[in-house]
Amino acid sequence: xxxxxxxxxxxxxxxxxxxxxxxxxxxxxxxxxxxxxxxxxxxxxxxxxxxxxxxxxxxxxxxxxxxxxxxxxxxxxxxxxxxxxxxxxxxxxxxxxxxxxxxxxxxxxxxxxxxxxxxxxxxxxxxxxxxxxxxxxxxxxxxxxxxxxxxxxxxxxxxxxxxxxxxxxxxxxxxxxxxxxxxxxxxxxxxxxxxxxxxxxxxxxxxxxxxxxxxxxxxxxxxxxxxxxxxxxxxxxxxxxxxxxxxxxxxxxxxxxxxxxxxxxxxxxxxxxxxxxxxxxxxxxxxxxxxxxxxxxxxxxxxxx
Numbered sequence: 505x506x507x508x509x510x511x512x513x514x515x516x517x518x519x520x521x522x523x524x525x526x527x528x529x530x531x532x533x534x535x536x537x538x539x540x541x542x543x544x545x546x547x548x549x550x551x552x553x554x555x556x557x558x559x560x561x562x563x564x565x566x567x568x569x570x571x572x573x574x575x576x577x578x579x580x581x582x583x584x585x586x587x588x589x590x591x592x593x594x595x596x597x598x599x600x601x602x603x604x605x606x607x608x609x610x611x612x613x614x615x616x617x618x619x620x621x622x623x624x625x626x627x628x629x630x631x632x633x634x635x636x637x638x639x640x641x642x643x644x645x646x647x648x649x650x651x652x653x654x655x656x657x658x659x660x661x662x663x664x665x666x667x668x669x670x671x672x673x674x675x676x677x678x679x680x681x682x683x684x685x686x687x688x689x690x691x692x693x694x695x696x697x698x699x700x701x702x703x704x705x706x707x708x709x710x711x712x713x714x715x716x717x718x719x720x721x722x723x724x725x726x727x728x729x730x731x732x733x734x735x736x737x738x739x740x741x742x743x744x745x746x747x748x749x750x751x752x753x754x755x756x757x758x759x760x761x762x763x764x765x766x767x768x769x770x771x772x773x774x775x776x777x778x779x780x781x782x783x784x785x786x787x788x789x790x791x792x793x794x795x796x797x798x799x800x801x802x803x804x805x806x807x808x809x
Contacts, residue, residue, distance in 0.1 A: 506709070507531045507563040507599070509550055509590065510570035512538060514664030515604055515656075518702035519567065526706060533559040551582050553589045560593035565709050568603045571666065574767050576628035587636040591643055594651070600715065601640075601651035602705055606658075607781065609634035612773045616782040619655070619718045627770040644716050653718040654705055657781035658774075661698030661800065662807035669695060670804070673737050673747075678808045683737070683747035686755070687775040689730030694781035696723040697800035707790055720783040722794035727780065736798065740805035752776075 506523055508516055511532040520540070523530050530543050537545040548555040550570060560566055568590050572578050587603075594601045610617055611626035623634040643649040660669035672684040704721040708714035728736065730749070738745035750758075752772060759766035787793060795803075 505529045505531060505563050506565045506567070507533060507560055508567045508569060509533050509556075509559070510568070512536075513569055513571045514659060514661065514667050514670075514698050515701055515705075516569050517663050518661065518699045519569070519705055522699075522702045522706045528706075531559075531563070550586050550589055553592065556586075556589040557593045557596055560590070560597045560599060563594075563597050563599040566590065566594050566597075566599050566601050567705060568601065574764055576632065576767060576770075579629055579632040583632050583636050584639070587639050591640065591649060595649060600709070601649060602708065603637075603640055603651065603653050604701075604705070605637060605653050605655045606633060607655060608632075608771070609637055612777065613780075614777075616780040617657075617720075618782045619720055619785055626773060629767070629771070641718075650715050652708060652715050654701070654708065654721050655718060656696045656701050656721050657694040657723050657779070659696040659698050659701060661804055664698045664804075667695075667698070669733065669737075673734055674741070674804055674808055677738060677741040677743045677805075680743070683734045683745075685730040685734065685747060685749050685775075687749065687752060687772050689734070689747070689749050691775070691778050692727040692729055693733075693775065693779040694723055694727040695733075695797075696721060696781070697795045697804075699803075700794050700800075704786065704790070704792070707792070711790070713789075719786050720781060722786055722792055723781045723783045724794040724797050724800070725782075725784075728797050733797070733801070736801050737805060740802045741809070 506528050532545045533548050539545050546559050548559040550556045607617055608630035609623045609625050610621045611624040625631045625634045644651050658668050660667040664670050676683045701721045734747045735745045759769050
């Protein structure tokens with residue numbers, strides 16, 4: 505039994521599709537888990553230790569894909585609790601754990617981000633992510649738990665409603681509006697295609713050597729600049745490539761009226777310099793190639809037409 509904690513996000517749906525294709529028994533867990541034919545769904549709050557233990561009981565593999573409100577105070581309160589509860593529940597169930605993580609703990613990086621990049625968070629949310637990743641890594645080192653961290657760049661893809669390119673580019677074009685980019689559209693920015701990420705998670709469960717380490721999930725190299733990304737998306741959407749860049753001053757003012765933008769502001773360092781995500785370790789170990797940007801943008805655009 506594979507248990508997905510937080511199946512409603514951008515990775516949960518393609519992961520569920522991949523597991524269904526492999527004919528793996530799946531249990532979906534969330535506060536309001538979506539039901540699917542032949543799929544067990546349990547309502548549970550993973551911030552509660554007892555509910556988490558019950559949700560994970562009987563699992564062989566657990567995927568931690570939880571998404572919280574984009575607010576550093578919420579993250580600081582709930583993420584450590586969720587990680588502790590999940591670790592303890594997996595120990596009791598003798599289940600292996602996959603934590604789907606981001607790159608916030610790295611902070612601002614000069615050059616490519618790899619699995620060996622040290623944690624130097626430059627944001628409050630990055631500090632939280634560094635703390636919970638370290639919590640899990642300490643359990644792995646102590647031999648108390650079999651687990652791995654699957655780390656992704658910013659992501660996008662069909663149904664990835666909370667992915668930045670989905671929100672600012674694809675959804676805007678689909679509505680006939682201008683696309684938006686953050687801070688600087690002349691710099692390369694890596695993005696992970698959600699179907700690639702989902703396939704990689706399942707692939708790692710099928711290979712014993714994958715456990716007890718960190719992996720960067722497959723992400724195409726030679727990332728596009730913001731301009732290139734938006735123009736390619738516009739072409740695939742069949743619309744005029746209209747777009748505008750949201751500067752720091754504009755976002756600072758907007759943050760006075762919108763808490764989500766206010767919490768986004770501290771992450772703008774990811775857009776005022778090159779953001780290069782290196783997944784070559786995974787690609788070599790598993791002999792896979794990420795979907796090229798031209799193809800993944802075409803697929804995402806098609807899903808919205």
